[in-house]
Amino acid sequence: MAILQHTLFLCLSWLCMTSVVFSHSRHYTTPSIPRLIDLFSHVSVDKGFSNFFGGPNIKLINNGSMATLALDKTSGSGLASRNQYYYGFFSAAIKLPAGLTSGVVVAFYLSNAGTYPHNHDEIDIELLGHDKRIDWVLQTNVYANDVSTGREEKFYFWFDPTQQHHYYSILWNSHHIVFLVDNIPVREFPNNGKVSTAYPSKPMSLYVTIWDGSQWATNGGKYPVNYKYAPLVASFTDMEMVGCIINPTQPGSSCSNASLSSIDPVEGPDFVKLSNQQITAMDWARRKLMFYSYCKDTSRFKVLPPECK
Numbered sequence: 001m002a003i004l005q006h007t008l009f010l011c012l013s014w015l016c017m018t019s020v021v022f023s024h025s026r027h028y029t030t031p032s033i034p035r036l037i038d039l040f041s042h043v044s045v046d047k048g049f050s051n052f053f054g055g056p057n058i059k060l061i062n063n064g065s066m067a068t069l070a071l072d073k074t075s076g077s078g079l080a081s082r083n084q085y086y087y088g089f090f091s092a093a094i095k096l097p098a099g100l101t102s103g104v105v106v107a108f109y110l111s112n113a114g115t116y117p118h119n120h121d122e123i124d125i126e127l128l129g130h131d132k133r134i135d136w137v138l139q140t141n142v143y144a145n146d147v148s149t150g151r152e153e154k155f156y157f158w159f160d161p162t163q164q165h166h167y168y169s170i171l172w173n174s175h176h177i178v179f180l181v182d183n184i185p186v187r188e189f190p191n192n193g194k195v196s197t198a199y200p201s202k203p204m205s206l207y208v209t210i211w212d213g214s215q216w217a218t219n220g221g222k223y224p225v226n227y228k229y230a231p232l233v234a235s236f237t238d239m240e241m242v243g244c245i246i247n248p249t250q251p252g253s254s255c256s257n258a259s260l261s262s263i264d265p266v267e268g269p270d271f272v273k274l275s276n277q278q279i280t281a282m283d284w285a286r287r288k289l290m291f292y293s294y295c296k297d298t299s300r301f302k303v304l305p306p307e308c309k
Helices: 276-289
Strands: 020-023 026-029 049-053 058-061 066-071 077-081 084-095 104-111 122-128 137-143 153-156 166-172 176-181 184-190 205-212 232-246 290-293
Touching (some): 066 077, 066 205, 084 205, 122 166, 137 184, 153 276, 276 290
Antiparallel strands (some): 077 205, 104 205, 176 184
């Protein structure tokens, strides 16, 4: 994603200003970065999504522009996009539940498990409730062709994700997968030949969910969900889904590049690679806030996956 050379991507002072934030008893000065989310239009929840599970725990508010998803003893809840996408840019502003949230998983992810149950692809942003410190953790993951080897990376936040909505985004095209938080890239998973069989390459739907991950989410399952604090509610708004929409009833359907522009996230030249500014911001996030990467887990992998070398 090279820096766009037109007015849409100009770094106005109120868009790209440097700010000081607070987390884990430390102050962070976030790098200046262009706001990718400002390039695309919002999709109302009621028009872009349908109920996935836990219907009674789903509420649409603000004329369908926002949804709240709840987890209680009876069920979690989730929404699924009405369309399937073959590459694109996907984003949501999410506010996480406050208080003790051990065992809770709030997920924003792409998957085609329903269409390809035996060789599914998945691109995950999973927000994991934590233990007595009451800190949330960001986990990213990539699956392809039902490969069981998870490619997790975990990060602390540089803000309190329970106080207001923050933006979580996924860019997925034939060149790379990029995970972003408040427009800052935190991880890039390139399609550089080393992961050809492990790179998601089939159409997927977008999902937003909240559910009970007591068995693994917090310290390997040490701290389960405490339903004394239920219902645990996450809210989602400012949804963006821009890309190649595929009709699953027409296997040969594809997207035309006739109207290709620089802000097309599928094949636009500005989304082929990260700009120098984005690379600098990603380096900052990974140095300051990443505390686990599968590429450094030699106790788990006797031989590291090829992309780690």
